[in-house]
Amino acid sequence: MRRCGAALLLALTALQAPAQSTRDEIAACPERAGGIYYTYHYEAGAPTPAPEGFEPFYISHYGRHGSRWCTSAKPYVQPLEVLRKADSEGQLTPAGRQLLADMETVAAHARNRYGDLSPRGRREHEAIACRMYDNYPEVFAGSCEVDCHATLATRCIISMISFTDGLHRRNPDIRFHRDASAADSRYMFSVEGMNGSKKATTEASDRYRHSITHPDDLLDRLFVDPDYADRNIKDKHKLYDNIFSVAIDLQCVDLDIDMLSLFSADELYNLWRGYNIRRYLNYGPSKEWGDPIVADAKPLLADIIEKADMAAAGVLGYAATLRFGHDINVIPLAALLELEGTTFRSDDYDEVCEQWADYRISPMATNIQLIFFRNGAGEVLVKVLHCERECRLPLPSERHPFYRWEDFKAYYLPKTM
Secondary structure, eight states: OOTTTHHHHTTTGGGSSOOOOOOHHHHHHHGGGGGOOOOOOOOSEEEEEOOOOOEEEEEEEEEEOOOOOSSSHHHHHHHHHHHHHHHHTOBBHHHHHHHHHHHHHHHHHTTTOOOOOOOHHHHHHHHHHHHHHHHHHGGGGGGGEEEEEOOOSSSHHHHHHHHHHHHHHHHHOEEEEEOOOOHHHHHHHHOOOHHHHHHHHHHHHHHHHHHHOOOOHHHHHHHHHTHHHHEEEEEEEEHHHHHHHHHHHHGTTOOOOOGGGGSSSHHHHHHHHHHHHHHHHSSSOTTTTTTHHHHHHHHHHHHHHHHHHHHHHTOOSSSSSEEOHHHHHHHHHHHTTTTSOOOOOOSSSHHHHHHOOOOHHTTTTTTEEEEEOOTTOOOEEEEEEEEEEEEEOOOSBBBBBBBEEEHHHHHGGGOOO
């Protein structure tokens, strides 16, 4: 499998270098073409020291589940059916026969694990938890208690367990209160706005995607007869998309098989653009449908503020609140918080793909963390991390990345109404 390699090292100095285009970023690291399937890469570096006299006392967190297998059997089954039939008819090129062999291996590996958290996904959350503890050990001192909530998806529950395993490794005296209940769906999994426009947003994104992707370029490399696909495949885009889905998910599941090399750099870029626009329209702040979708995060932000206020008042009883959900919740929350790179609005989808990139906003194991600090006079500061990187908020501050909690509430609380 092609690796990001030196591209990850270059990311550490990104603040000193001109921003790359998304095409260049994907060319440097083809796995980024996976978008929301892009695995988690820690690039944050050491945290900024707190202002003098301030100590961390509480953390509020919402994290996407970690790396997983594809969520259904469909991306594996349909290509296998097509490739097996073509092979029986002597119609596969060497590239086609290699793809068939790889698909057989991958499909067997994924069988009955559709949507499950992978071992890599567990490691991602354990590592994030260990860094959280190492950076803010004061929060987790002694026999503290940590409140944990997950949606009902098994991959989110196992992500929660993996995260708490990481914290427990650092401090065995932490007591965890873990829950996964439909009772929390009001704020953990609010999707009313998304569901209200999903048919329209999916149709619009499919029109864009099909206008910029060309399955015949790949299929001509797989089949001996150049007319074979026209005669035998009812929906070539479906086959193309399913092969791509399996190829980009391989980075998530610890299989040393390279299917991304089936695609040229232009094909990968255009496939990414098509799916990036799907995520943008389905879950993001699009000009046409974005307002009610971003509003889905209001109950979550309200819960974050309410519990943080209780922690600041000393009545919450927990050192941290950990929540584990999905990209469809993280993406609206990031936009509601106005985190850098998450709020761009346009109906020019080519322009969107330069300004709004799903692999930056919600890779696997994406996390938004609010770290709270207090001094002896009782003043409370907060900083926000996105994938462990310190964020600049649309608030006044003489101590970036730290913001007065009262200023934070004054700006964001009205956005929850």
